[in-house]
Every structure is written in C-alpha cells, then in structure tokens.
C-alpha cells in the first residue's frame with residue numbers, strides 16, 4: 001500500500017499535552033490522516049509535571065475507547081504509551097506496563113542521574129540544558145552524552161517496547177554547548193553503535209519531527225538516515241505533537257529526507273498490524 005498520513009507519538013492533557021484526545025482526532029481527520037495513536041508519558045515512580053499518574057491510567061484507556069467508538073469509523077485509532085527508561089527498576093519492561101492493553105509502546109530516555117545520584121531532566125530547551133550540565137555535570141557535556149547513551153543502550157537491553165523514541169535527541173543540545181560535537185569521532189561512534197544495537201534487536205525507530213519547525217532538526221539527525229537504511233531499520237515518522245495543530249508538523253520534510261537517503265517504505269499501523277507503506 002501507498003504511504004498515508006499517520007502519527008503514533010502524540011500527547012494530551014493526560015500528561016503534558018495541551019489538548020484532549022478529541023482535539024487531536026478532529027485535526028487528524030480534517031487533515032486526512034488514516035491512523036492516529038496516543039502516547040502519554042507513562043507514570044514514573046515519582047510525580048512530575050509532564051508524566052501521567054497511575055491513578056489516571058484507567059481513565060486514559062476508557063477515554064480512548066470512548067473516542068474510538070465515536071470516531072473509529074473515520075480514522076484508525078490506537079493507544080500506546082511513551083515509557084521512560086530511568087534505571088534497572090523503572091523501565092518499559094516492567095510487568096505493570098506489559099500488562100496494560102496497549103497497541104504499542106515507545107521507549108524513550110529523558111532523564112539522567114548526576115554524580116550525586118540526583119535525577120535530572122535532560123530533555124530541556126538548549127539554554128536550560130546548558131545550565132543543567134553546568135550545575136550537575138561540572139559543565140562536562142561529554143559526560144552527559146555518554147550517560148545518555150549508556151541509558152539508551154540499557155533500555156534496549158531491558159526491552160519491553162516496540163519503537164525507539166527520538167533517538168539521539170541530545171544531539172541538538174550537545175551541539176549547542178559544544179559546536180561540532182556530532183562530528184567528533186567518539187560521538188559518531190556512540191550513535192552508530194546504538195543504531196547497530198537497535199537493528200540487531202529488530203526494533204522500529206521513529207523519526208521525531210517535533211523540533212523541525214523551530215530548530216530545523218530531526219531526532220535522529222538526517223545525516224544518519226542512510227546508515228539506518230543500510231542497517232535495515234524500519235522507520236515511522238511521528239511529530240510528538242503536544243498541540244493538535246502540530247499533528248503534521250515537519251512530516252513532509254522528514255519523508256523527503258528519508259526518500260533521499262534511500263528509504264522506500266515507512267511503517268504504518270493498519271487493522272492493528274504494522275505495515276510497510278510505500279513512499
């Protein structure tokens with residue numbers, strides 16, 4: 001089948017999204033999407049401003065089913081979670097996540113631990129990321145990057161998810177602190193060996209277009225698209241929309257870049273099955 005408009009990485013007011021499921025659905029139908037999935041930030045073992053709490057999980061699932069009854073004849077709707085890899089004890093492989101009736105799970109790394117063991121958010125705007133690294137890593141951005149990759153690799157080892165969320169998202173912030181860091185051999189080697197691990201496990205990756213409109217970058221960066229293609233990694237394009245009008249943001253540009261890199265297919269969910277759709 002030919003590629004259609006799809007998006008499996010969206011957030012609503014169940015976590016830090018700025019709208020209801022219904023709003024995303026209406027925009028998606030209006031733009032001609034065939035398939036849409038929700039991926040709230042899964043609960044962490046402590047409260048945050050951006051994750052859903054366990055006490056809202058039943059309501060999250062119930063609301064999804066209400067939406068599917070209302071809109072399911074106009075668009076395929078799916079329910080997932082974006083689950084954090086925090087450490088050995090909290091990650092997408094937890095039975096509590098595995099037991100949820102979800103269509104898919106996205107595994108992402110947002111959090112690091114500083115040398116004192118304090119949990120720090122690394123998924124920040126560039127200026128705040130810089131302050132975080134200065135405060136918690138003595139300004140050593142290489143240490144933050146190494147730990148980000150150690151955690152990302154540990155996430156692969158534990159498993160429990162289907163799609164690698166915004167791989168190498170740290171690249172923009174790391175480059176802001178240390179221009180040219182992506183061209184440094186140690187950095188490139190970390191990224192490539194992570195992608196090789198992903199390929200070995202047969203996991204899907206997303207090209208995350210959330211920042212494309214403002215920053216002009218994808219996660220992972222487009223420079224790696226042909227490498228991912230050579231590794232045979234299956235890709236889906238997601239916008240990580242927190243607002244309904246971002247449902248399609250950066251998507252077309254990502255598809256072009258993937259085509260230029262040799263991709264002829266992207267992954268779409270249809271009738272509950274991941275399907276290769278022709279670009």
Ligand SMILES: [Zn+2]
Nearest residue numbers: 082108165166
């Ligand atoms: Zn994320």
Ligand SMILES: [Zn+2]
Nearest residue numbers: 009011082240
């Ligand atoms: Zn997200």
